[in-house]
Amino acid sequence: MLLINNTSTNAYFNLAMEEYFLKNTTEDIFMLWRNESAIIVGKNQNTLSEINYEYVKENKIKVVRRQSGGGAVFHDLGNINFTFISCNDNSFSDFKRFTMPIIDALENLNIYAEFSGRNDLLIDNQKFSGNAQYNYKNKVMHHGTLLFSSQINDLSSALKVKPSKFQGKSVKSVKSRVTNISNHLEKNMTVLEFKDYLMNFINSKDKNNHSYELSKQDVNEINILVDEKYNTWQWNFGHSPKYALNNEIKYPGGNIELSLNVEKGLINEIKFFGDFFGKKDVTYIEDLLKNVKHNEISIKTTLSSMDINDYFLNCNIDTLVDGIMGAK
Template identity: 55%
Template sequence: MRYIDIKHTDPYFNLALEEYLLKHSDDDEYFVLWRNEPCIVVGKNQNTLSEINVDYVNENKIKVVRRQTGGGAVFHDFGNLNFTFIVKDDGRSFTDFKKFVKPIIGALNELGVKAEFSGRNDLLIEGKKFSGNAQCKYKHRVMHHGTLLFSSDIVNLSDALISKPIKFSDKAVKSVYSRITNISNYLDDSLSVIDFKNKIFEYVTRHEEDKKITYLSDEEIRYIEDLRESKYSTWEWNFGKSPKYNFFNEKKFKGGTIEINIEVKNGFMKEVKIFGDFFGVKDVCEIERALKGKKHKKDAIISELNEFNIDEYFLNISFDEIVSVFI
């Protein structure tokens, strides 16, 4: 097994790294430890917009990226350590989550922290979640990865993932939020997240003949950067891959109430209907037609609405107020 310490903290790069190791590298097995700058990572089968607090994400310039595995959305920051196993499938690995979290539990026990596996994919300390795990399979290989909340900002974590699900009607996988905690709260001795990472590496490699921790080669980095640019940093992957959904929103302004109904498929607005008790000298069906076929994305919506004199369609309702109803 190859043990890799990842210095990159760009989430687009790190999710591309996992795909590279799983699908495009040789048949080696891997154990990888990595961290991300503040970001939200959504599950493969989720509707991204219904999982995130869009306003908070935009205001704080938080990256959002879709991963290869299922499960729910998670918030990463520098206080969260991520681990990844990629192994040859022995016919049992894909259903055996305990196999992969066992060394994590063992390392924590040595640090005086009693952790336990719970449910289908969580690790708990005193009944509180500090790790969520997910898996996927590609040909004859299995990838298992998980989060380890060590010293994460719990407030940011909560704020970033507060969405408004009443706006969405879809069949996408929904996140289930639990009481969470940080590992650092239970340590007798103070450790940094880097110290903790080194403890995990030491435990996992203890009985290996080749304990060398390796880094990515220049060639590997170039390949991963290409995958980052072509896939993991794109709107098409992170938002456009969301399952079909219907979006509904209603807001009341000085000039009246506006209700928006949008049918979205592959991230594009297939049908747009605008209702309300507002006044306007022109018919909003012109705006509906203009938005049809465009991305359900703030920038795209603003670009289209800029072609209209909004006052002629919505009396006493500002441009920014109109935009806010669409997201």
Template identity: 55%
Template sequence: MLCIIHHETDPYFNLAAEEYVLKNFERDSFMLWRNEPAIIVGKHQNTLAEINQDYVKENMIKVVRRLSGGGAVFHDLGNLNFTFIASGENHQLVDFRKFTQPILEVLQKLKIEARFEGRNDLTIDGRKFSGNAEHVHKNRVLHHGTLLFSSQMADLSSALKVDPDKFQDKAVKSVRSRVTNISEHLKTPLSVLEFRDLVLKHVMESTPGAELYSFTQDDIAAISRLRDEKYITWEWNFGYSPKYNFRKTVKTNGGKLEVTLEVVNGTIEKARFFGDYFNKLDPVDIEQALTGTLHNETAIRERLKDFEIPDYFLKINSEELITSLF
């Protein structure tokens, strides 16, 4: 097994690195990595329905879709991520207990009573510190998990706090759990990097043939290309979302404004405005302009830049209108 530690904290690069190793390496691999603040959404989720858009924008939190299913998770530098990539027979590939067992063994050495619970979680005293997901590609499986070590819980809660009434879709929904940091349960203080080194040491000592591996310049170049061509793009992170209906009501100086959108593959197929506002011109012009536009703030601003919004919604400005669309 190749044991890879890379010090890159760019979430776009790190998610691309997983796919690169999965599809280009023949040997089993293990990776430990951290991300700067980011929300990582499951492959089958509606991204906008999983994030607090205003909080994410204000705090410049990156949003990235991963290859595996499951729910959205918040990463920061107090969160350690682990990845196992292994080959095998198809019916033996998906095994959450197998790939989380080394983590439980490390915690047992630290005198922490942790356990595997439910479908894919690790807990301490009933509170979750690790969520896990898997993705199968041909005869290879990618298993990855979070390890909340010293994460900022307030940021985690705020970044993932979404109004459940905004979206109606068939996408996979995240299930929020009571969470805890590993550091809160340590008998002797450790830093997240010291904890990382303990995990690496245990995996190397318990896995026959394990050896350290560093990405070559060719590896880094290929991962960077995948990052730029896929993982950083709006099309992958937002446009890949399943079909959904969006609905939001805002109170403005011009009255109540309610917006409904039908969105397919990230593109608005139908927009409607309702409310007790007044108008000089018919808002149907705005509805028609939004049809065919990406449900993306930059694209919508560009499409509406030539409209005098207060003519269509008296005492409502363009910023209030755009806010109503997310």
């Protein structure tokens, strides 16, 4: 098995790296990697309904869709991600098999973890790892999170969203009580020391294991995948299932209630209601926004040539756009 100790902390690159090796390897692979602050959403989720839009925008948190299903997770540098790619293997849904090496590695440190439910690892009934899988031809990719010293408050804030705003058929995330591995260690360890420990532990289990360093060609191909897919609005947001959003904007000029439908990432209908004043009819804006991408840049560009005050007295474009995006 090839062992890849990836040092990149760019979420776009790291998710692309998984797909690249899944589709281009003939050997089994084990990878360890970390991301700077990012929300990773499941393949079948509505991205906007999983994130706290204001918090993500303010803190410049990357939002990236992965290949596998399941719920949204928050990554930071206190979280370690592990990936197994198993070739000639169609054992999809055998989550326990791929998590046992992690459980064994923790037991070696006198930390007793257990597999629970569909895809979680627990310590003292608190979750520290969520797992997901994806099949490609005759291969299976299993990946999971390992909360080591993550900022739990950031995790909670980034994923907090008012569920009543969104209606649709996307898979919803399940919230759980969480813990960090570092809280259960007998001796202090940094996150990088633990990452090295885990890689060494996996390496020691099979004499045929050997390290692999990414080549220049690997990096170039992965970066192409980043540019064409993982760093695009279309993949991360536009790929969401069709959904409806209902929101209310409270501002000095009154209240604006809005309702919109989105399909394939495009607004196909939007309606404004409320006690606001305006000298021009808002149906003009409603018509203007049809078939516009449901993202901040596209909406601002569409509305930039008009005076929002003509339609919503004492409102500004930033307030209106944030509301259309689902912010409070």
